Amino acid sequence: MASLLRLPSLLSPSKPLLRRRLPAARLAASASRGQASATAPATTETRGGDREGQVTPRSVDFNAWYTDVIAAAELADYGPVRGTMVIRPYGYAIWEAIQDYLNVKFKETGHSNMYFPQVRPTSETIVNHMFTKWIQSYRDLPLMINQWANVTRWEMRTKPFIRTLEFLWQEGHTAHATLEEAEKEAMQMIDVYTKFAYEQTAIPVIPGRKSRVETFAGANRTYTIEAMMGDRKALQAGTSHNLGQNFSRAFGTQFMDENGQIEHVWQTSWAISTRFVGGIIMTHGDDAGLMLPPRIAPIQVVIVPIWKKGDEKAAVLEAVASVHKTLNYAGIRVKVDDTELRTPGFKFNFYEMKGVPVRIEIGPRDVTNKSVVVSRRDVPGKQGKEFGVSMEPSTLVNHIKGRLEDIQASLLQKAIAFRDSNIVDVSSYGELKEAIAEGKWARGPWSASDADELKVKEETSATIRCFPFEQPEGTKKCFMTGNPAEEVAIFAKSY
Helix, strand or coil: CCCCCCCCCCCCCCCCCCCCCCCHHHHHHHHHHHHCCCCCCCCCCCCCCCCCCCCCCCCCCHHHHHHHHHHHCCCEEECCCCCCEEECHHHHHHHHHHHHHHHHHHHHCCCEECCCCCCCCCHHHHHHHHHHHHCCEHHHCCEEEEEEEEEECCCCCCECCCECCEEEEEEEEEEECCHHHHHHHHHHHHHHHHHHHHHCCCCCCEEEECCCCCCCCCCCEEEEEEEECCCCCEEEEEEEEEEECHHHHHHCCEEECCCCCEEECEEEEEEEECHHHHHHHHHHCECCECCCCHHHCCCCEEEEECCCCHHHHHHHHHHHHHHHHHHHHCCCCEEECCCCCCCHHHHHHHHHHCCCCEEEEECHHHHHHCEEEEEECCCCHHHHEEEEEECCHHHHHHHHHHHHHHHHHHHHHHHHHHHHHCEEECCCHHHHHHHHHCCCEEEEECCCCHHHHHHHHHHHCCEEEEEECCCCCCCEECCCCCCEECCEEEEECEC
C-alpha cells in the first residue's frame, strides 16, 4: 500500500521541516524566565496570560500557522534526512492514544497483531507470500491480521504529519472464502474508522466510496473517510480496500473449499496513519495553538498553583496535591506544573498551545474557600472561566468529567457546522468551478466518464473525494453531462 522509490543520501543537506524561530511572546517569556530565581515563588496571582504572538495567525498563513503550532506545542521536529520528522513525546502520546483505541476495536472485531518486515514496493506482496504458506483449507479462513509499522515512501513536497518521507501507520490485511465476506470486512473497518473519527477525535468525516480514478491500484473498491480541514482542503484520513482476488491470483493464494474445490481467497486491506495527528491539529486548532478533544488528549487537565508570598506556598501545594490525587484516582489524565522557573502566565499560554482541554488554577484565596478556578481551552477569556468550583472530591470529579464531555461535544458540533457551511450543492460545471474557486467543497450528481473526472482535476485542481454513503433521494441529473445519475459526488482540493 506504500511505495518506496529511493532514499535520499544521508549525506545530502537536509531541508528544515519545521520553523525554529521563537515568536515574540515566547522570546519575552523565555527572557523573563531566565531572569527568575530558581527559588523565587511564582509571581502574582495572575488569572490569564498574553495569547498574542504565539504563532502565525491562521487567517494570515495557514501553512505557517500549522508548522508554528507543531514546533511550539512540541509535537515534532525535523530530522537529519530531508523530508523526515522526529515525533516528540507529546506528539507520540497522541499517536499512542490513537493506537490504544484502535487496538481494542481491531481485537473486538477478530483481528490479531503481528509484524512483517518492510519489504516493498507494496505490502500486499509480502502479505500474500505468507498467506500462501499459511492458507490451505477453508478451515484456515478467515485470516485477519493487523500490524503497526513505519513506512517509507517518496514525497516531493513534505508537510509534517501529512506527507513525510517516513511515517507511522497501522495496516490490516484479511483473507476470506467469499466476496461477500470480504466486502463485509471492508465496510466494517471503514465504519470503525468513522466512529473513531467522530467519537474520539471530534472530526466529522464523510465516509464513502472512491471513484474508479481514485481507487487504490489492485483494489476492486476503495472506501474512504474524508475530513475538512480548517483551510477547507480535504484530508483522506483513512481507507479500506476490497481487493477482490487480484492479489491472490497474482500470488497463487488458494484454499480448498468445503466441496473440495480449489479457490482463490478474497482479500481486504485498510489503514490509517500519523496523518490523523495532522488532521486533529488542522481541524480544531486556533491562533493560540492546539485544541485537543479530551478523549484523545494526553493531558486532559493541567493544574497550575499560584502564590504570591513564600508562606502561602505550602498550603497551595498541599491543596494541589490533594486535587491531583482526586482526579487521578477518578481516571482523569492530569498533570501538575509546579515549577518555579516559569510564571503562571507563561504556563497558561504554554498549555493552551499544547491544547490541554481544562486548566485548574489554585491560589491562596482558593485554598481558603476550598475551591478552584476551572478554565476551558475551547472557550477563551473570562467566558471560559468558572470560579468557586468546590474541591470536595465527588463534586470536583463530576464537574471536571462533565466539562470534558462538554468540550468533546462542542468541538464536534463546531467542526460539523464549519464543514456543512462550506459544502455547496451544485447543478452545473460552472457552479462547481465557482465553489472550488471559493475554496469550498462541491457536491452534485455525477455519472460522467473517467475522462471528464480528469478534466475537472486539470481545470480546477479538485478531485472526487468520494461518493458519500448517505445519498439524497429522488431522481438526479449529472451536472457535467445532463445524463441520469444515481449518486452525488463530493469534489474538493486536498492534501
